[in-house]
Amino acid sequence: MAPQQGPAGPRRRLGAELRRLRLRREMTLDEVAELMTCSTSKISRLETGKGIPKMPDVNELIRIYDVASEAEQEMLRRLVGEGRTTGWWEPYVEGVHSERFVLDNPGRYPALETEAVEVALFSATFLHGLLQTREYANQLMSELLPHHSRDEISRLVEVRMHRQLRLVDPVRPLRVRAVLDEGLLCRSLATPADTVRQLQILTELGEHENVDLRVLPFDRGLHRAAAGPFTILGLPDSLADVVYVEGPAGDSYMDSPDEVRHYREVHADVSARALGPDDSRDMILGYLRRHQELRGAGR
Numbered sequence: 001m002a003p004q005q006g007p008a009g010p011r012r013r014l015g016a017e018l019r020r021l022r023l024r025r026e027m028t029l030d031e032v033a034e035l036m037t038c039s040t041s042k043i044s045r046l047e048t049g050k051g052i053p054k055m056p057d058v059n060e061l062i063r064i065y066d067v068a069s070e071a072e073q074e075m076l077r078r079l080v081g082e083g084r085t086t087g088w089w090e091p092y093v094e095g096v097h098s099e100r101f102v103l104d105n106p107g108r109y110p111a112l113e114t115e116a117v118e119v120a121l122f123s124a125t126f127l128h129g130l131l132q133t134r135e136y137a138n139q140l141m142s143e144l145l146p147h148h149s150r151d152e153i154s155r156l157v158e159v160r161m162h163r164q165l166r167l168v169d170p171v172r173p174l175r176v177r178a179v180l181d182e183g184l185l186c187r188s189l190a191t192p193a194d195t196v197r198q199l200q201i202l203t204e205l206g207e208h209e210n211v212d213l214r215v216l217p218f219d220r221g222l223h224r225a226a227a228g229p230f231t232i233l234g235l236p237d238s239l240a241d242v243v244y245v246e247g248p249a250g251d252s253y254m255d256s257p258d259e260v261r262h263y264r265e266v267h268a269d270v271s272a273r274a275l276g277p278d279d280s281r282d283m284i285l286g287y288l289r290r291h292q293e294l295r296g297a298g299r
Contacts, residue, residue, distance in 0.1 A: 006089075008111035010082035012049030012239050014058070017076060019047040021065040035064050053080045087111050088162065092155045096148070108253070110159060112242055113166075118175040118234035120267045122225045127184055129160040130167065130176060133201050135194040137161070173210045175234075179225075179270045180280075182217050185287040192295035199288040206281050214274035215283050223273055224266045232263050 022032060029047075033040040036057070045051030058080050067073055089110040113119065121128050126140055137157045145153065166174035180202075189195045206213035216223070231244040243254040243263045254260070275283060 006087035006111045006114040007083045007085045009115040010079045014079035015047040015049040053083045092159045096152045112233050116233040117236050120177040120232040122179045124181040124229045133198045136198050175210045177212045179214050179274050195291045215280040216274040220273045225270045
C-alpha cells in the first residue's frame with residue numbers, strides 16, 4: 001500500500017486561510033499575537049504550516065477575525081483535525097536522534113513529499129532517495145550519520161523504501177523529473193553486485209510513464225546547477241511549492257515565489273542540456289555493462 005496523505009497539506013492550507021483572514025482584517029502578526037497573549041513566532045508558524053495547530057488557538061483566531069460563516073468555521077476546524085494526524089513515517093523516526101547540521105527533522109521532508117504531486121530534482125553527489133536501492137540507501141546513511149545506531153539507520157532506510165511506493169501507486173502516482181550527473185553512474189558501491197543492482201533499478205525506473213530520467217554528461221561542461229543538488233516539490237491545491245536543498249551543513253527549505261522560480265529555471269536549464277530519456281537509458285546501460293564486466297573479471 002502506498003503512503004497515505006500526511007498532515008503537512010492540511011497544516012499549510014489552514015495556515016493560508018488564517019493568513020487570508022488576518023489580512024482581510026488588516027492586522028499585523030504582532031497585533032494578533034498581542035490579542036492571543038502569545039509570541040509572534042507562534043502565529044507565524046501557524047500561517048506557514050510549520051506549527052501543530054491546536055483547536056483552542058484556532059477557535060480564538062476565529063473570534064479575533066470575526067469569522068461569521070459557520071461553513072468557514074467548520075472548514076478551519078476540520079483542517080485543525082487533519083493537521084494533527086500522525087504521518088505514516090512517524091513510527092519509523094520516533095526516537096531517532098538528530099545530529100548537528102544533519103537530519104535536523106527526519107519527518108519534515110517525507111511530510112512534504114507525501115503531499116506532492118510532482119518532484120523535479122537534480123542529483124550530483126548521490127542519488128535522490130526515490131531512486132536508491134536498499135543497499136545504496138543503507139551505505140549512504142551509514143556514511144552520513146556515523147553516530148547513529150544500526151537500528152536507527154535501518155529505520156531511516158525503511159522510510160526511503162516506503163517513500164518509493166508513490167512511484168507505483170495506481171491511484172496517486174508521483175511524477176518525477178530527475179536529472180542525474182554522469183558522475184553518479186561511475187561511483188562504485190561497497191560490492192560490485194550492489195553497483196550493478198543500482199544501475200539496473202535506474203534503467204527500470206526510467207521505463208515508468210511517470211518518471212522522466214535524464215543524464216547530464218561530463219562533456220556538457222559547467223551549468224547553472226553546478227552549485228549543488230536540489231529538489232523542487234510541486235504541491236497541490238494552490239499550496240506554495242517548496243525547494244529542498246540538502247548538504248553537509250544542514251537542510252534548507254525555501255518557498256518564496258522568487259526562490260522557487262529560480263530553481264525551476266535552473267532545473268529547466270540542466271534538463272535541456274541533459275540527454276533525452278532514451279539516450280540517457282543507453283548511457284546507463286553502457287555503465288551497467290562496464291560494471292558487470294568488472295564484476296565478472298573480479299571473480
